[in-house]
Amino acid sequence: MATSTPKFTIPGLTPEQGANLAGILQSRLNALIDLHLTLKHVHWNVVGPHFIAVHEMIDPHVDEVIAMVDETAERIATLGASPMGTPGAVVGGRDWDDYSLGRATTNEHLGALDEVYINLLEDHRKAQAAVADLDPVTEDMIIAQQGKLELFHWFVRAHLESTGGQLSTDGTGSETAAADAAGGAADVTS
Numbered sequence: 001m002a003t004s005t006p007k008f009t010i011p012g013l014t015p016e017q018g019a020n021l022a023g024i025l026q027s028r029l030n031a032l033i034d035l036h037l038t039l040k041h042v043h044w045n046v047v048g049p050h051f052i053a054v055h056e057m058i059d060p061h062v063d064e065v066i067a068m069v070d071e072t073a074e075r076i077a078t079l080g081a082s083p084m085g086t087p088g089a090v091v092g093g094r095d096w097d098d099y100s101l102g103r104a105t106t107n108e109h110l111g112a113l114d115e116v117y118i119n120l121l122e123d124h125r126k127a128q129a130a131v132a133d134l135d136p137v138t139e140d141m142i143i144a145q146q147g148k149l150e151l152f153h154w155f156v157r158a159h160l161e162s163t164g165g166q167l168s169t170d171g172t173g174s175e176t177a178a179a180d181a182a183g184g185a186a187d188v189t190s
Contacts, residue, residue, distance in 0.1 A: 006080030013135065015080065021138055022081035024127050028142070029072045029083055030093040031120055036065045038099045038116060048105035054159070061152045068145045075141060101179055110159045111168065111182025115175045117153040124149065 009018025043058045073083035084093070096119065101112050128142040160168045160182050169178040 009080040010078060010135075010137075013079075017134060018079040019081060021131060021135055022076045022079045022083075024130050025072055025076050025079070025138065026081075026084060026093065028124065028127050028145075029069065029076065029085065030090045031123060032065055032069045032072060032145075033085060033090050034094060034096075035116070035120060036062060036069060038113075039065065041099060042101075042109045042113065045101070045103045046106050046109050047103060048107070050106040050159070054106040054110065057155060061155075064148050064152075068148070071141060071145075075138060079138075097175075100176055104179065105183055107159065107168075108179040108183040110156050111172075111178040111180070112175045113156050114153070114160060114167070114169045114182070115172065115178040117149065117156060121146065121149055121153060 005015045005019040006022070007015065009015050009021075013021070039058050039062045043055055043062070046054050069085070073085060076083035084090075099112070099116065101109060104112075124142060124146050128139055128146065131138045131142065157167060162168070168182045168184075172178040172181050
């Protein structure tokens with residue numbers, strides 16, 4: 001969250017409103033920086049028969065997420081606040097646990113990423129709702145990011161889906177449970 005009320009913000013908003021928006025965006029900045037690092041971690045630690053497909057699928061999305069990080073930080077600065085992107089600020093500002101998988105199969109990592117994206121996307125929607133009546137520019141930015149994040153989530157889920165439309169991670173509720181479920185369903189065909 002923003003540490004203090006900025007002395008100025010964008011025209012049409014009070015400094016308090018700018019600080020509120022910056023605080024909401026700081027939580028999104030923390031999540032996007034964390035996602036960037038998590039995706040690179042997966043990229044380096046994925047193994048198994050589908051290694052190259054998943055390894056190469058991740059990098060373009062990492063680039064998109066890095067662009068979202070920059071866009072979000074610059075919006076915070078535009079609002080008159082100071083974006084905090086240091087490791088300590090990111091870790092201190094998050095309310096979720098660190099990604100827990102190390103070297104694991106493609107399906108295990110994709111199962112865990114499914115849970116990561118579910119939580120990230122739910123929080124992005126909450127942020128969009130929180131800014132909707134306050135600032136259309138910030139809302140549009142969050143909505144555009146949401147679309148790109150949802151698309152990559154679909155890429156992840158396509159690997160976890162059976163031909164019958166069932167997700168191997170359905171109902172798991174945690175990153176490790178999703179990884180276990182997806183790892184046990186490596187060759188889902190029904």
